[in-house]
Amino acid sequence: MEEETTKKAEMVKLISAEGFEFVIDKQAAMVSQTIRNMLTSPGGFSETQQGQVTFPEISTHILEKICQYFYWSLQFASGKETEFHIEPEITLDLMMAANYLHC
Amino acid sequence: MAMYIRVKREKTTYFIQCDPTEKTSDIKQKLQALTDQPTDKQRLTLVSSNEILVDSKTLAEQKVENDAVVALTFRKDDDDFEEVNIARPEDFTSFS
Amino acid sequence: MAMDGGRLVRMCIESASADAGSVERWRRQRRTLERLPAHLADALLRSLRHRRLLFPSLLEVFQHCVEVVELNGESSVDAEWMVYLGAFRHLRCLNLADCRGVNNSALWAVTGMNCLKEFDLSRCSRITDDGINHLLSIPNLEKLFISETGLTTDGAMLICSFKNLTMLDMGGLPVTDKALFSLQVLTRLEYLDLWGSKISDDGATILKMFPRLSFLNLAWTNVTKVPYIPSIASLNMSNCVIHSISPRDASKHAPLSKLLVHGATFADVGEVFSKLEGSYMTFLDISHSSIHSFCFLDNLKELQHLDLSATTITDDLVGHVAHIGGNLRLLNLNNTKITSLGLPVLAGSVNNLQTLLLSHTSIDDTALSYISMLPSLLVLDLSYTNVKGFIDWNREGLDKIHSLSLLQNLIHLESLNLEDTLLRDDAIQPLSLLRELKYLYLKSDFLSDISLHAVSSLPKLEFLGFRGGVLTDYGLFVFIPKSMLSTLDVRGCWLLTNDALSSFCKMHPRLEVRHEQIQMLNADQSLSHNAATSSASPLKFRQKREKMLHSPGRYPNVIYADERIKYSREELFELQLSPLADPSLCHPDKLPQILRRD
Numbered sequence: 001m002e003e004e005t006t007k008k009a010e011m012v013k014l015i016s017a018e019g020f021e022f023v024i025d026k027q028a029a030m031v032s033q034t035i036r037n038m039l040t041s042p043g044g045f046s047e048t049q050q051g052q053v054t055f056p057e058i059s060t061h062i063l064e065k066i067c068q069y070f071y072w073s074l075q076f077a078s079g080k081e082t083e084f085h086i087e088p089e090i091t092l093d094l095m096m097a098a099n100y101l102h103c
Numbered sequence: 104m105a106m107y108i109r110v111k112r113e114k115t116t117y118f119i120q121c122d123p124t125e126k127t128s129d130i131k132q133k134l135q136a137l138t139d140q141p142t143d144k145q146r147l148t149l150v151s152s153n154e155i156l157v158d159s160k161t162l163a164e165q166k167v168e169n170d171a172v173v174a175l176t177f178r179k180d181d182d183d184f185e186e187v188n189i190a191r192p193e194d195f196t197s198f199s
Numbered sequence: 200m201a202m203d204g205g206r207l208v209r210m211c212i213e214s215a216s217a218d219a220g221s222v223e224r225w226r227r228q229r230r231t232l233e234r235l236p237a238h239l240a241d242a243l244l245r246s247l248r249h250r251r252l253l254f255p256s257l258l259e260v261f262q263h264c265v266e267v268v269e270l271n272g273e274s275s276v277d278a279e280w281m282v283y284l285g286a287f288r289h290l291r292c293l294n295l296a297d298c299r300g301v302n303n304s305a306l307w308a309v310t311g312m313n314c315l316k317e318f319d320l321s322r323c324s325r326i327t328d329d330g331i332n333h334l335l336s337i338p339n340l341e342k343l344f345i346s347e348t349g350l351t352t353d354g355a356m357l358i359c360s361f362k363n364l365t366m367l368d369m370g371g372l373p374v375t376d377k378a379l380f381s382l383q384v385l386t387r388l389e390y391l392d393l394w395g396s397k398i399s400d401d402g403a404t405i406l407k408m409f410p411r412l413s414f415l416n417l418a419w420t421n422v423t424k425v426p427y428i429p430s431i432a433s434l435n436m437s438n439c440v441i442h443s444i445s446p447r448d449a450s451k452h453a454p455l456s457k458l459l460v461h462g463a464t465f466a467d468v469g470e471v472f473s474k475l476e477g478s479y480m481t482f483l484d485i486s487h488s489s490i491h492s493f494c495f496l497d498n499l500k501e502l503q504h505l506d507l508s509a510t511t512i513t514d515d516l517v518g519h520v521a522h523i524g525g526n527l528r529l530l531n532l533n534n535t536k537i538t539s540l541g542l543p544v545l546a547g548s549v550n551n552l553q554t555l556l557l558s559h560t561s562i563d564d565t566a567l568s569y570i571s572m573l574p575s576l577l578v579l580d581l582s583y584t585n586v587k588g589f590i591d592w593n594r595e596g597l598d599k600i601h602s603l604s605l606l607q608n609l610i611h612l613e614s615l616n617l618e619d620t621l622l623r624d625d626a627i628q629p630l631s632l633l634r635e636l637k638y639l640y641l642k643s644d645f646l647s648d649i650s651l652h653a654v655s656s657l658p659k660l661e662f663l664g665f666r667g668g669v670l671t672d673y674g675l676f677v678f679i680p681k682s683m684l685s686t687l688d689v690r691g692c693w694l695l696t697n698d699a700l701s702s703f704c705k706m707h708p709r710l711e712v713r714h715e716q717i718q719m720l721n722a723d724q725s726l727s728h729n730a731a732t733s734s735a736s737p738l739k740f741r742q743k744r745e746k747m748l749h750s751p752g753r754y755p756n757v758i759y760a761d762e763r764i765k766y767s768r769e770e771l772f773e774l775q776l777s778p779l780a781d782p783s784l785c786h787p788d789k790l791p792q793i794l795r796r797d
Contacts, residue, residue: 088221
C-alpha cells in the first residue's frame, strides 16, 4: 500500500479546457519550465500540491500532444532519435501552448 | 525510458512508462496504483487492432508499440466488463 | 520571455513553414492567428521568409499579430507587398534595406502607421525626396535608416519633422550643411551617421546642438574640426583631414571612448590627441593613417583595442605600445614593418592581449618564443609571414627545433592563421598539441595529406582551412573529422576529383565542405533536388540520410554513399600505394616537378 502511494505521488494530472485528464509522470511534466516552477515553488499553487494542474486555455488534443512531446523529449534525451511529428493543422495552437508552458 | 503507452478510459488518459518485454499483467499492476482497481478487474484492449491483451504475454508479443493507445475497461458488478468508452473532445463542443 | 522559445516552439515553427502545403493547412485559422503572441508571429514570418514561402497575400494573415518585419535584401518586395504591410496595425519595426523594388509610390502604403518606430530603407536607391513625404505621417518614428538612397538635401530637410528620432543614418547621401542646420531641432538624436556627405566645418559647428549625441560618423567628409559635443562617446573620422577634435569636460559627461581615424590625415597628430581626454579612450583605430610619431599613445593608458595596421610603426617605435600595453585586448600590427625584433619589447607588457594580428609582416620563427609568453591569447594571425616552423640553432641546420610547439604554452588559443607562410609538412605536427583550437587556417602549395592528418585529431576544431595544398583523393578519403568540425575548406586543393569530394560529402553529411568543384556540384543538385531538400527539417533530413545509408536499394537514383564499393580490391590497393598517400615516401621538398607550382 505504501508503494502505491509513492507511485501516485510521482504522477501529476493535467486537465484540459474541456475537462479531460492526462495522468503523466512528474518527471515528464517537468520538461515544461512552467509546470516545473508550479511544482517546485513552495506553497505557490494550491492545486498543484494535490498533483493536478488545470489549463483552461489549452484544448484536449493540444494538451495530449504536449504530453506526448514530454515523453518524446525524455526519450530523445536518452539517445533515442525518432521524429516528433507535428501536423501542420495544429502548429499554431501547439506553438502557443508550448510558448505558455516554456517547452 | 524505453517506451510509453497511452491508457484511456472515458475522459482520462494515463501515460504509462514501460518496456516491450513487460507483460500485460505488469501494466495492470501499475494501473492498480493509479485507479485503485485490482488487476483482475481490469481489461486492456489495443485500440488499433481491437485485440484484448492477455495477462501472460509481453507487450512486444502483442504488437503494443511506443505511443500506442490502449483502452481500459473495468469489470462491472454483474461480472461482465464495460464497453470500451473513450470520450472524444468533439463530444463537448460547448467548450471549444 | 525568451525570443527564440523552447524546442517545441521551434519545432512547431519548422513544421508550419516546412513547405507550401503545410502553410495552406494553417493559413485559414484566422482566430488563432489573431491571438498569436507577437514574438511567435515574428518568428514564424521570419522562418517563412528563410524558406522562401512568403508571398504578398500570405502577409495578410499576419496583420494583427506581427510587430517586426525583416525583408532586407528581398528584391521581389514591391508596391504589392507594401500594400499588405501597410495594414499591419502593430508593426513596430520594418526593415526593407536593399529592397531594390521599393520606390516612392510603394512607400505611400505605410502612411499613418502609428506604431512604426524603426524603419530601414538603406540602399533602396529608388527612394528619392518625394518618397520622404509619405513618411511624414509616421509621427512616432525613432530610428530611420536612409543611407545610400536617392535622397538629396531637400529631402533630408524634411526629416526635421520626426521629432522623436534618436537614430538617423544618412550615410552616403550628398546632403549639405543646409540639411544639417535644419536637423538641429532633433534634440533627442543619439546616433547620427553622415559618412560621405557634403558636410563641411561650417555645418559641423551645429553638432554641438545635439545634447544626447553619443555616436557620430563623419568619415569621408570635409570636416576637419570637430566641435565640442557634450555626450560624444564614439567618433568616426576615417579618411578625413583632421585638424582638431575639441576637448570635452570629462567630469560632466561620459568621455570619448571610441575613435576611428582609419586612413585619416593629421595636421599634427600629437596636437590633436593632446587635447583629447585620451586617458578614457578604450578603442582606437588609426590604421592606414599618415602618422610618423607615436608619442601620443603614451597618454592612452586605458586602451583595449588598438589598430595600427598599415601605419609606419617599427620595432624602434613599438615601445610606445608596450608602455600602455597593460589593458590591451586586441593589437593589430598587420602590414607594418614590425619584425621579430619588436616582439621582445611587447612580450612582457601586453599580458592581457587576447588578439594579436601580425599578418603581412616579416615576422619569423624567433617571434614565436615571445608570442608564446602571452598567456591570454585567443586569436593569433601569422599569415603571410616568414614563419617556417623551425628554428635553426646553428648554421648547419642540424639542430632544428619545431617552433610551432612553442605555441602549446598558449593554453587558451582558439584561432590560428598560418596561411601563406613557409610551413612544410614536417613542421605541422606540433599543431596537434593545441587542444583548445577551434579555428585553424592553413594555405600553402606544399602542405599535403600528412599535414591534414596531423591536425585531424584536434578535438575542438570547428573550422579547418586547408587551402591550395597537394591533398589527394586518398588523403581526403582517410581523413576522419572530429565531431565538432563543422567546416572544411579545401579550396584550391586542385588534385581533388569530383568523385572523391562528393563521396566525402556523403560520408560526412553534417560537414560543410568548401571547394570549387562542390559549388558546381551544389548548383546541379539544387536544380534537380530543390523541392526534396529544402522542405525537410534538419531532423527529418538526418533520418533521410540514415535511410539512404542503410538501404540504398530503396532509392535507385541515389549515388552510393560509400564510394569504396565502386572500386575493386586491386584498385583500392593501388590507391593506397600511390606515392602521395604514403608519408614516408613524400618529402615535401622532393615533390615531383608536376606538383610544384612555383
